[in-house]
Amino acid sequence: MHSRRIKNNWHIIKGQPLTELDKKVLYYQNKGHLVPSRKLIKTAEQIEGIRRSSVVNTGVLDLVAREIKAGMSTAEIDKLVYDYTVSHGAIPAPLNYEGFPKSVCTSVNEVVCHGIPSEEEILEEGDIINVDVSTILDGYYSDASRMFIIGKTTSEKEKLVRVKECLEIGMQAAKPFGFVGDIGNAIQRHAEKNGYSVVRDLCGHGVGLEFHEEPEVCHFGRKGTGMLLVPGMVFTIEPMINMGTWQVFIDEEDGWTVVTEDELPSAQWEHTFLMTETGLEILSY
Ligand code: MF3
Ligand code: CO
Secondary structure, X not given: OOOOOOOOOOOOOOOOOOOHHHHHHHHHHHOOOOOOOHHHOOOHHHHHHHHHHHHHHHHHHHHHHHHOOOOOEHHHHHHHHXXXXXXXXXXXXXXXXXXXXXXXXXXXXXXXXXXOOOOOXXXXXXXXXXXXXEEEEOOEEEEEEEEEEOOOOXXXXXXXXXXXXXXXXXXXXXXXXOEHHHHHHHXXXXXXXXXXXXXXXXXXXXXXXXXXXXXXXXOOOOOOOOOEOOOOOEEEEOOEEEOOOOOEEEOOOOOOOEEEOOOOOEEEOEEEEEEOOOOEEEEEO
């Protein structure tokens, strides 16, 4: 390994014998790998809470899937999300998050992510849109997004929306006691093989007790790098895949909307996952 110093995230509990898990994680830590801290390994009770939050989150996206159509404003999607979430006893996580003004992110065509719903933005035949929904239920967070095609679109945009494959391939690459970099590597290979680029500036993330936790889950990179994946970790994978350049900029006026530099379309799919003893389980899709 390199000579750089790695944080010793995994601490032994004084006066207690090492468990099999301790031994395994310490083995990787001693080899110089970044390992999770103990608080990133969710308890059964926490997993149950995140699962319940995820059910509401998935329900929101299923509702949007049923209702979304040409002629609708993105503000109407925001209202659907807010009303459903609140009526299920939950809170939309984006609302007032670091000043975000709405309950959901709606990102149309060349908008990569963090699009703000608006009365003025009307969905048109041929648009592709990412709807990114995040829910807090009893303090537990979940996060997922899907693409929707409005009516019929071009074959190029239709193919781009199929980059859901990148998420599926990333999911398969994630193994217990593998590394976060295995995920990004698999996604980047698949995207670039299809002539697309992977956004670098935004990544997946740990989630559950907070909206954004460690680790950072980048959608590009090298196998065997990044944080060790340990059963009990909960995180998102959410590749943003561009038709042209991977470079993006943030709209100066609203300070949120992320747009492709060349203004070519972008697509994104996101699930919340639980790492189990055998691989990833989808919590919210
Ligand atoms: N839902 C986004 C994610 O996948 C985060 C949106 S932050 C917001 O991580 F403030 F824009 F909602
Ligand atoms: Co996310």
